[in-house]
Amino acid sequence: MARWKPGAKDRLQEAALTLFAANGFEQTTAAEIAQAVGLTERTFFRHFSDKREVLFYGQASFEQAFLDGMAAAPPQAPPWDLVARTLQGAATLFPKERREHSRVRQRVIDRNPALQEREAHKMSTLAVTLVDALHQRGIADPAASLAAESATTVFGIAFLQWISAGEERSMSTITADVLSELQSLTAGASPSGRVAKHP
Amino acid sequence: MARWKPGAKDRLQEAALTLFAANGFEQTTAAEIAQAVGLTERTFFRHFSDKREVLFYGQASFEQAFLDGMAAAPPQAPPWDLVARTLQGAATLFPKERREHSRVRQRVIDRNPALQEREAHKMSTLAVTLVDALHQRGIADPAASLAAESATTVFGIAFLQWISAGEERSMSTITADVLSELQSLTAGASPSGRVAKHP
DNA sequence: GTCTATAGTGCGATAGAC
DNA sequence: GTCTATCGCACTATAGAC
Numbered sequence: 001m002a003r004w005k006p007g008a009k010d011r012l013q014e015a016a017l018t019l020f021a022a023n024g025f026e027q028t029t030a031a032e033i034a035q036a037v038g039l040t041e042r043t044f045f046r047h048f049s050d051k052r053e054v055l056f057y058g059q060a061s062f063e064q065a066f067l068d069g070m071a072a073a074p075p076q077a078p079p080w081d082l083v084a085r086t087l088q089g090a091a092t093l094f095p096k097e098r099r100e101h102s103r104v105r106q107r108v109i110d111r112n113p114a115l116q117e118r119e120a121h122k123m124s125t126l127a128v129t130l131v132d133a134l135h136q137r138g139i140a141d142p143a144a145s146l147a148a149e150s151a152t153t154v155f156g157i158a159f160l161q162w163i164s165a166g167e168e169r170s171m172s173t174i175t176a177d178v179l180s181e182l183q184s185l186t187a188g189a190s191p192s193g194r195v196a197k198h199p
Numbered sequence: 200m201a202r203w204k205p206g207a208k209d210r211l212q213e214a215a216l217t218l219f220a221a222n223g224f225e226q227t228t229a230a231e232i233a234q235a236v237g238l239t240e241r242t243f244f245r246h247f248s249d250k251r252e253v254l255f256y257g258q259a260s261f262e263q264a265f266l267d268g269m270a271a272a273p274p275q276a277p278p279w280d281l282v283a284r285t286l287q288g289a290a291t292l293f294p295k296e297r298r299e300h301s302r303v304r305q306r307v308i309d310r311n312p313a314l315q316e317r318e319a320h321k322m323s324t325l326a327v328t329l330v331d332a333l334h335q336r337g338i339a340d341p342a343a344s345l346a347a348e349s350a351t352t353v354f355g356i357a358f359l360q361w362i363s364a365g366e367e368r369s370m371s372t373i374t375a376d377v378l379s380e381l382q383s384l385t386a387g388a389s390p391s392g393r394v395a396k397h398p
Numbered sequence: 399g400t401c402t403a404t405a406g407t408g409c410g411a412t413a414g415a416c
Numbered sequence: 417g418t419c420t421a422t423c424g425c426a427c428t429a430t431a432g433a434c
Contacts, residue, residue, distance in 0.1 A: 203420095203421060203422070207421085207422095238422075238423090239422075239423060239424080241422080241423065241424075241425095242421080242422055242423075245421080245422080
């Protein structure tokens with residue numbers, strides 16, 4: 001038996017989500033989270049540079065899924081195709097089994113502005129990563145920036161739909177739908193007669 | 200003469216920007232900012248709920264300019280027209296005279312992740328405000344969300360261009376350009392032969 | 399692992415404006 | 417007298433330095 005159980009980071013993350021969901025983010029101290037898994041506050045901050053990060057670590061593999069999707073496109077693919085591919089890559093991160101976990105996590109974030117800030121920042125960090133990848137494919141600005149931001153926008157809207165109550169469709173189905181809605185929107189008219197009709 | 204000079208909030212903001220630009224955000228304490236204008240740390244936090252907020256207060260009037268632009272559109276205007284109008288409203292906030300101030304502020308933000316988080320959050324707050332306004336015009340989701348996010352995306356990209364070195368065009372010219380680029384992008388091909396050509 | 403600075407909060411006191 | 421801006425002090429948690 002090892003002196004320390006492995007996976008301290010994952011256990012801290014799990015305990016943190018549970019405590020945040022039960023008692024709220026601000027009401028939970030870093031020391032409490034650490035104690036819950038038999039570690040000290042100091043160790044918590046060794047794994048996570050700040051308290052919020054415990055809910056967001058894993059950004060690298062998150063971004064990689066988007067990049068892998070983009071990489072699956074042919075070299076000369078136009079930007080709009082790359083957006084679609086990128087979203088297909090992202091969808092692989094969200095299989096059915098993760099839906100409930102995602103809902104819990106989102107509920108915690110929704111109740112705390114500091115966590116919303118971090119989430120917004122992680123999305124804009126993702127956009128920067130995607131812009132770089134698009135530049136490397138020879139896409140110039142502002143097309144590259146617009147494509148990258150459109151991808152994160154569509155992803156964000158699709159994700160909220162995916163975790164909404166009663167939603168059954170897969171993430172990849174939803175991202176494709178939202179993406180085509182964006183295309184319709186910019187063409188000057190929404191599909192399904194949605195334009196300017198009062199509800 | 201009054202015991203307290205009026206406009207303490209504005210004076211704190213001005214002093215904060217100067218100190219942040221000179222010494223960096225983290226190296227500047229709230230107490231230093233307060234002292235610089237003859238107040239105490241406690242008073243600083245009475246005006247600003249947290250240290251970052253000193254660079255972001257004024258969000259309400261910022262958002263109002265977007266809403267005013269949207270309000271100038273006819274009642275049955277399609278979402279895409281509303282995006283364009285919203286951006287025209289936003290552009291009124293950025294006359295030539297503000298360009299240099301915006302550059303200084305942005306340089307401070309660019310050098311600090313915590314400030315980038317706040318900025319990202321303020322943009323997503325703006326998007327929520329715009330979604331509400333679109334809903335009130337009878338635009339349904341996901342069109343409303345996509346239109347709101349597209350507006351903030353175009354604004355953000357246009358703003359960075361507006362403050363870039365050597366840029367002379369007005370904000371409203373740039374937002375219009377970026378918006379039409381987005382339209383071209385979603386149509387499947389970028390203008391000016393930019394697609395998939397290596398630089 | 400310990401020590402410390404800073405952010406940020408709560409509450410009571412004070413000093414004018416009205 | 418009321419109202420509001422400020423101050424002063426005690427306090428906790430975060431986060432980084434040593």
